[in-house]
Structure formats: C-alpha cells, structure tokens
Amino acid sequence: MREDGVMTTSSPPLPMTVPLPGMPERVTIYEVGPRDGLQNEKTVVPVEVKAQFVRRLLDAGLDTVELTSFVARDWVPQLGDAEDLLDLLGPLGTGRNRPVLVPNERGLDRALDKGVSAVAIFGSATESFARANLNRSVAETVEMFSAVVKRALDAGAWVRAYVSMSFGDPWEGPVPVRQVVDTSLRLMDLGCDQLSIGDTIGVATAGHVVQLLEALDEAGIGPDQCAVHFHDTYGQALSNTLTALQHGVRVVDASTGGLGGCPFARSATGNLATEDLVWALDGLGVEHGVDLTALVQTSSWMAEQLGRPAPSRVVRALAGS
Template identity: 65%
Template structure:
C-alpha cells in the first residue's frame, strides 16, 4: 500500500495504483464489450498485481449503456474469484445504485461529484448544492453497512463550459464530500487541462484546509500530454495513490473534451524509473491492454503499450 513522503519534495517510497480501466476506461466505448471479455480483463489486471481494480458502475443503462451488465459481471467474477470479487469497487450514483451494490454484497463503493455547477447538472441531473444532499444518505447507509466509500470529484482543474475552476471552490467541494464520510477523495482533471504548478497549488490548499495528502488521490487525463508531469508534481507533494486506466482507455460520456485517462503502463514505467514500489507486473499489464486493444479493434493509446507489446521489456 501507499507510503507518504517524509519531507517536502521527497517522493513516496511506494504508491497505490487504483485501476479504473474496466469501469472508467470502458464506459465510453460505443460498441458493447461482451461481459465475458470484461470479466477476463478484470481477472488479468488482478493477476498482474494491481491492488485495486474498479469493476463497474450501477448507473441507469440509459446513461451508460456499456455498463448495463454490472450485476451479471459481478456474478461472473464471484464465480471465478470467490469472495474476493466483493472487494472490487463499484461506482454508485445514488441510493438506488447503492441498493444494487448491497444486494450483491459489495464492500467498496464510490460516489462521483462535481466541482462545478454545469457538470453537476449534466452528469448528475442535480445542481452543485443538490448533489451533496443526494450523496448524504448514500454515504451514510454505505458506512453503516461497513462499506469503504471513495469520493471522486470531477472538473478540479477546468470545465469545458465554465473554464478555469478556482482552487478554493475545489477544496470546499472536496471537504464536503469527505465530511459526508468518504474515506478517500480522488481529484479529477477530467478534461486534462491541469499543469504541474496547479497540482502543487491544489494539494497545498487542501493541506491548509486540514486535508493531508494521505486522504487524496489523483485522477489525471492526458488530453494535453501533461498527465505524467502532473503525476510527478503530485508525488513531490506527497500524493501516493493514483488512478490509472490500463491501456489509457477512457474518457467521459458527459464531457466530449475528456480524452483518455492516464495509462496504467505509462504510470508504471515512470514509477519504476523512479524506484517507487507498486507491486505490479508491468509486462502482465501491457499484455492485458494489448489484448483489450485487439478486442476493441484499434491500437492502444498508451505509449508504453505500443512500445512494449511486441518487443518485451
């Protein structure tokens, strides 16, 4: 698991890679990916040593048709993985989603909030303020049931409709999600406009508000090619949990300018070069992403997958 740095500018000795490919990576695919292919994807990622693999989301099929098979997928995974399948995180947008997660015995759920008004309306069909009222009973019930709860906060650096997002607004929204009972807050650069300087500023602002880096994770997108630079800045600021998507899959169905997530392989390559422990087999993740790229019928967006898939490492 993650180990925080011991002083300013020192890098963590180890980080947790929070794999979001099966959920966030596949949710924007137009062609439906067979449930069996998704299950094999999750199994291979776990076998590669990734400590956390987010499996799916209990959203209404009308919102995200790709994830309409959430219950079927989890059932298949439980057949193959046994009780371990119940530890795979699932996204729950509201109480109805939580009901489905509880029925299936899930032990780790996530909610997905917005730092901006427009994206809250588009993604949640709620105002910025209304989203917190919607999340409150969901988080409370999940915690009462003994579940781990993670909170995602989107549009932390910029919003395609509102432009730059003020740091103090992000901190205020993030604090509210943590105060509801979330154990970890993942800060999303949903459209990939973040820069290294802004990353440091944001982490420092959370620290000043009483939220240390041990409670934060970073979720970068590589729209402007800044994801790895932003990751390094976050490491310097003491962040030791990073979301990533195998093969660089993903985007956001409600923000067309949100291109691919930070690729797990690109993150692992950089961390290996820095001597930072992850416990993950890079070659196994590369092979898994190469197979998913074949299933999807197009090359992987990940530079490291393209470089290593046919050559070994």
C-alpha cells in the same frame, strides 16, 4: 545471437532506476480501466470479456481495481451489466479493493445486494457538470450523496468521493481552487474515506496541481487522504502525477492501456495509462507491485477486443519490442 549463430529472444527493455528526491517508497495504483476505461467506448464490451479483463489485471498485480458502475443502463449502456459482471467474478468481485461507482441510493442498493463492500460517489466542483452528469446542482448532489454515504458506511463499506472538474470545465473554463476545496470539504464531511481529485478534461499543469494540493491540505484534507485522477488530453497526466507524488499523494488512478473518457464531457479523453505510470515508477525505484510485461500483454489483448490500438505509449513500444 549465440555463438552458434542462433538468434535469441531479448527481454523487454527496462528503464534505468534513478530515484528522485521527495518520491515515496511505494505507490498504490487504483486501476479504473474496467469502469472509467470502458464507459466511453462506442460499443458495449461483452460481460465475459470484462470479467476476463478484471482477472488479467489482478493476475498482473493490480490489487485495487474499480470494477464497474451501478448506473442506469439508459445513462451509460456500456456499464449496464454490473450485476452480471459481479456474478461472473464471484468472490473476486467483492472486498475493499474492488470498489464500484454508485450514482444514487438505487445504485447503492444494487451494489449492496451483490455483496459489494467498497463504493465510490462522483461529485463535481462545477455547477455546469453537476447538471450535465446528475441533473442536479452541486448542493443538491451533495445532499443526495449524504444518504448514500451514510447508508454505505452503516453497511460497513469503504467510501471514496470523486470531485470531477477540479482544474477546468468545458463550459465554465478554469475552476477556482477555492471552489474545488469547498466542494471537496462538503464531500469529505459526509464521512468519505478517500478523495480522488479529477482532472476530467486534462487541462491541469504541475503548478496548478501543487496549488490545489496545498489548499486542500490547509483546509484539513491532507495528501494522505487524496488520490489523483488525471486525463491525458494535453499530454500532462504523467507529469502532473509525479508532481502530486512529490507533494505527498500516495494513491494514483490509472487505466490500463490509457483507455477512458467521460460520456457527459466530450472533451475528456483517455486516462493516464497504467503502463506509462508503471514505467516511470520503475525508473524512479518506487514500488507498486505490478508486472509490466503481463500488463502490456493485457492491454494488447484488450486492444484486440476493441479493434483499435492502445493509446499507451509504453504499450506501443513494448508490444513491438
């Protein structure tokens, strides 16, 4: 309140900056909200809203945004408008920082026809999920992706490999570290540029994260080649992410508002919320390039489009501040 009695609007609270040993100077946030965040929604979000969502994310400072998946509409109807989204985005929808998911060669053809220059493939560390997701064994999935990756690289595209179910599987239970490493090596041996380690059902804890990262490093996949992708089913996503950062990882997948899930693994809940990650990084003095206020506004706007509150605790706290 001013001396004249007029109430003033206070700025949103910010965390005190207190660095921790072992943390990087800068982290790249790989935003998955438009793809992983929306693919599990019960209703199909209009493509015009998706395009506005992407533009708002870019305006908030998120440089790397995974836009959509060129999957068959029958498989994931929420993402059946991939071409339309790319048309609406125009030049904003292409470039190395605008990856799209491609499930097979047909998906790659559709993506390349739209001028995409960054793609992601989605493998599994377990046989059960490989069957549920792509109706193939792990070996058959890798064989299928061999042609996809080769053609993408020949076209000059950057390629990311997701290895899902890296910590636990709803059908098989805990996944042996060696099994995850073997699948990761198969995918990276195809020529992929980056490996995203996915905790698809959110069961990982910090010690498990360290054990897997160390095993991958010993096998020749260093933390500089890895990203981490944690779901927050048991409230461990942020803890696991900070542990990964202390062990050399510099790329973190996150979803604005904490949206997300997997339509082929019903126990998979929302992703690590980008706002929760940004708040933690601000408190640690780690650079990331994102405007938290603009991001919270975007999450609140998207929550209105979806008709429900954003799962992110930071969004809930700051939107009412």
